[in-house]
Amino acid sequence: MKRKSPSITSKLLPAAAVLLLLALWQTASTAGLVPGFLLPSPVEVAKAFAEDFPLLMDNAWVTLLEAFIGLAAGILIGFVTAVLMDCFTWLYSAVYPLIVLTQTVPTVAIAPLLVLWFGYEMLPKVILIVIVTFFPITVSLLDGFRAADQDTISLLRSMGASRAQIFRYVKFPGALSSFFASLRISVSYAVVGAVISEWLGGFNGLGVYMTRVKKAFSFDKMFAVIFLISAISLLLMWGVNLLQRISMPWEEEHR
Amino acid sequence: MAELEVSGITFAYEETPVLEDVTLALHEHELVSILGASGCGKTTLFHIISGLHKPQQGKVSLNGKDITGCPGQVSYMMQKDLLLPYRTIEDNVSLPLLLKGEKKKEARKKVSPYFEEFGLEGTQKKYPRQLSGGMRQRAALLRTYMFSKDVALLDEPFSALDTLTKSEMHRWYLDVMDKIHLSTLFITHDIDEAILLSDRIYLLTGKPGRVTEEIVIEEPRPRKREFNLTEEFLEYKRRILERL
Incomplete structure (x- = not known):
């Protein structure tokens, strides 16, 4: 106690x-x-939130769905890339600089292009989220795989383990904690990425709602949606923590 | 018949000769030590016997079968316990069985009777970090044993332990050895440890390393606790020190 x-x-x-x-x-x-029209008071923001609650929830659902699909695709692509780069050194040397390069491209600059190429539906949003999330996932997994203890790998080899078994029993579980660290960053990237891409064109979502209320100068609603977005990000990060605790029980014991 | 035979092993690591014409044998139920200073190629020799390295010359055979450069034939326990921190002791110990393709449940069932024998009762569901150094070493040894019940290579398994734990582990090890009849090849740089535990000792000296002497310890088993205080013990020690 x-x-x-x-x-x-x-x-x-x-x-x-x-x-x-x-x-x-x-x-x-x-x-x-x-002045109230520039910066509404917290009470006004809360009122706006309550007033538009059903509308906010509808839009939040769309944004969350985009973020979730984009993140899932980002994780999947990141995982496959990291595994391949870990297996083939030549691929690592060839692709790593390219992956870093994708991160130097400003998100806000390519978002309109994506809208032009892929339209106003969900696809350009998902693609943008994949671009921003797969990098931290790939790099953290790759670092985790490469940090695997060489002696442990030798030990498993002496037991006749295959490369796949070494991956399954040593490299993958060893990379989990760095994976979760990057996942925590990636969930908030995913939500913000979804909102940004909705600003630039779309029919639904918190970003669309945001541009709409901004044009109407409803700053109270603007703040309400900003708070909602942070709340969603926080909630998701908390979810990642929970997931980490469930999937890494051995860390729990010494915490 | 010799269980494990190592003949004429010569190995160089990138132009630097490490081992030269090393020949030795390990018979059934024997405990044989390889004693030598650090850096004389003891660990390299074990890497070769376990099949992780291929020697430039020479042969390793197990029960007459050539196993040179084939991993997965003899169990190998390295200096560090190398227990996987994210697996429970039970799952660490069953790892060799899982690698051979057994189901998790089956493997757990197979390892569980050995926990008592190895003094590991109650640690099944614990994680390695919750165990003391001595207990972890026992778990690593059980894992080694679960891999193969014929021949085990142990690379300074007790060197990281403090003196008191170490002598306790020696007694425990001799005890377990009597029960499980494992043939063991044992690396050490500790002369006392070698004399106390071994049936025979090979001295590995020089650069590149060579087997320069084979010493048979006549003292029967089980050995008395005070063996290391007797005249014979000191005589063996004197002989070894002269040769090293």
Whole structure:
């Protein structure tokens, strides 16, 4: 029981900081320090959120679906690329610089091109998300595979293990923790990527909703959707943590 | 009949000669040590016997069958325990069986009776990091044993342990040896350990490493606890020190 108290304080402190910030913001708004049409008060934002709740949820569903499909495809492509690059050194030398290059291309710049090429439906959004998420996944998996202990690999070889078995019993489980670290980054990339690509064209989704309310100067709704997006990202990251804890029980014991 | 025969092994690593004309044999139920200073090619020799390296010259055979350069024939335990941190002890120990294509459930069933014999009761569901150094070494040894019940190569398995744990492990090991009748080839740089445990000792010296002497320890088994305090023990030690 004693060990619980520090974790409670560590959760209380940031919560208190957030509450204080909201209180300051609310006071500044009610006191008229900032004009309401530029920066709505928290209460107004909450009201806007409640008012548009069904609409927000409908749009969030679309965005989440895009993010999820894009992320799943990104993981799959990243996994296959990492495995192939780990197997063939020549492929590693050939492809690695190319993969780094894809990351130097600004997302916002290629998004409109993707819309032009693939239309207003879901495809260009998914492609954009794949581009932003597969890089961290590939690199982290590859690093994990390459960090595998050489002695352990020798030991398994001495037991007559095949390359596939060495991968299954040593390399893959050894790469899990770096994979989850990159997955945490990738889920928020996926959500943000979906929103950005929706700005540039689409029929549904939080990004489309955002452009719509911006054009109507409904800043309260604008803030409501911003908070919703952060909340979704946080929730997803928490989900990744949970998944990690379930799939890596050996880490649990010494935490 | 010799179980394991190593004859005329010569090995060079990128132009640097490491081993020259090494010949030795391990008979059934014997414990034979290879004693030598660090860097005389002991571990390389084990890599060759286990099939991980191919020698430039020479042959390794097991029960008359040529196994030179073929991994997967003898069990090999390296200096570090090398237990996989993400598998429970039970699943670590069953790894050799899984690699041979057995089902997880079957493998678990097969390894479970040995936990008591190896003094590992109650560790089945634990992860390696929850175990002490001595216990991990036992688990690694059980895993080695599960791979092959004929011949085991042990590369300084107790060198990372503190002195007290080490002597406890020696006693335990001799005990287990009596029960399981494993033939063991044992690398060490610890003279006392070699005399205490072995039936025979090969001295590996020089650069490149060569077998310069074979010493037979006549003391019968099971050996008394005080064996390492006796006159004979010191005589063996004197002889070895002269030769090294």
